[in-house]
Amino acid sequence: MSPTRAVVTGGAGFVGSHLVERLIGRGDEVTVFDSGPVPHDQRLSREHARHVEGDIRDPARLAEAITRGVDVVYHLAAVVGVDQYLARPLDVIDINFLGTRNVLEQALRVGARVVVASTSEVFGKNPAVPWSEDADRVLGPTSADRWTYSSAKALTEHLTLAFGRQHGLEATIVRYFNAYGPRQRPAFMLSRSIHRALNGRPAVLYDKGEQTRCFTFVDDAIEGTLLAAFHPAAGGETFNVGSMVETTMGDAARLVATLTETDLAGVAVDTRAALGSAYEDVPRRIPDNSKARRILNWECRTSLREGLTRTIAWARANPWWLAHPDNGAALPLDAATR
Numbered sequence: 001m002s003p004t005r006a007v008v009t010g011g012a013g014f015v016g017s018h019l020v021e022r023l024i025g026r027g028d029e030v031t032v033f034d035s036g037p038v039p040h041d042q043r044l045s046r047e048h049a050r051h052v053e054g055d056i057r058d059p060a061r062l063a064e065a066i067t068r069g070v071d072v073v074y075h076l077a078a079v080v081g082v083d084q085y086l087a088r089p090l091d092v093i094d095i096n097f098l099g100t101r102n103v104l105e106q107a108l109r110v111g112a113r114v115v116v117a118s119t120s121e122v123f124g125k126n127p128a129v130p131w132s133e134d135a136d137r138v139l140g141p142t143s144a145d146r147w148t149y150s151s152a153k154a155l156t157e158h159l160t161l162a163f164g165r166q167h168g169l170e171a172t173i174v175r176y177f178n179a180y181g182p183r184q185r186p187a188f189m190l191s192r193s194i195h196r197a198l199n200g201r202p203a204v205l206y207d208k209g210e211q212t213r214c215f216t217f218v219d220d221a222i223e224g225t226l227l228a229a230f231h232p233a234a235g236g237e238t239f240n241v242g243s244m245v246e247t248t249m250g251d252a253a254r255l256v257a258t259l260t261e262t263d264l265a266g267v268a269v270d271t272r273a274a275l276g277s278a279y280e281d282v283p284r285r286i287p288d289n290s291k292a293r294r295i296l297n298w299e300c301r302t303s304l305r306e307g308l309t310r311t312i313a314w315a316r317a318n319p320w321w322l323a324h325p326d327n328g329a330a331l332p333l334d335a336a337t338r
């Protein structure tokens with residue numbers, strides 16, 4: 001993988017910032033395109049990347065970042081998090097659909113290949129786990145805002161594949177499964193549990209904590225993304241980039257308590273009572289990641305214990321993150337998904 005010119009949309013966000021650091025580390029020339037500024041703790045990015053602040057719905061602004069000579073566009077910009085899907089469903093749809101269309105069009109114009117970040121959410125609540133890349137999508141009604149993200153991301157996948165078929169754009173889709181690690185907003189199951197534990201507050205458990213997830217450390221997700229960007233057979237393909245180790249939310253919360261050496265009884269939230277029909281949980285979420293292992297030679301290397309230990313050490317060393325407001329205070333429901 002020789003050095004390239006790369007653009008990372010959403011490069012100031014959680015996954016994007018780690019990707020930017022990896023790319024800079026490999027000697028790539030990196031442009032970060034994001035609607036927000038690059039936070040102060042992203043020192044490498046601030047010192048070594050070019051930054052274009054703008055909205056992916058604005059094609060002219062995007063054209064200032066995705067210029068001729070760019071080799072790869074990593075498209076990660078999106079509205080992420082259940083608290084966000086419930087509060088801003090229109091933005092979730094618009095930014096994913098209109099924004100992704102603009103990114104793909106501009107990449108095609110300048111001859112860049114594209115890696116599009118998608119999500120396990122596209123499978124919805126399909127009970128037939130583990131999900132291969134071609135598994136069915138099983139969703140709830142359109143009256144439940146929580147499915148906007150799944151539907152919008154699925155539409156971006158269709159768009160991506162359609163640009164490949166109709167225009168010959170070389171593009172690959174990577175689906176992340178509950179990525180976690182340093183810098184993640186404390187609005188997701190693990191980040192919020194760590195944040196609460198280190199602030200002396202009990203974990204929040206939704207509906208008894210029996211739902212399962214396959215938590216994937218961010219470095220492993222990044223590795224899969226890079227392999228997908230450079231593998232000669234990856235164009236036009238979709239890959240599940242997620243751990244296959246299934247863990248209940250309750251067990252994950254207990255592991256966080258052990259590793260943070262906190263002994264706080266969890267707070268139980270009945271999601272039906274708290275949110276009514278706007279929300280619906282996914283009971284089990286497990287990828288079949290054999291395609292990524294077979295074609296990309298990708299492996300999920302980091303155990304949950306190791307990834308959490310590294311994330312907790314980072315959190316302890318970053319008091320600004322611990323002082324971040326706990327997003328769950330505004331909405332009780334951010335733990336259950338992705």
Ligand SMILES: NC(=O)c1ccc[n+]([C@@H]2O[C@H](COP(=O)([O-])OP(=O)(O)OC[C@H]3O[C@@H](n4cnc5c(N)ncnc54)[C@H](O)[C@@H]3O)[C@@H](O)[C@H]2O)c1
Nearest residue numbers: 010012013014015035055056076077078080119176178179
């Ligand atoms: N973190 C996960 O577990 C996970 C799981 C599945 C999929 N994904 C996907 O990975 C990508 C990155 O997720 P993340 O967890 O880093 O989220 P994040 O919220 O930390 O980062 C998203 C970034 O996109 C930017 N952004 C939002 N709207 C924009 C717009 N209109 N124009 C330009 N930039 C905009 C935000 O400012 C933010 O920096 C997303 O596409 C998400 O759907 C993440």
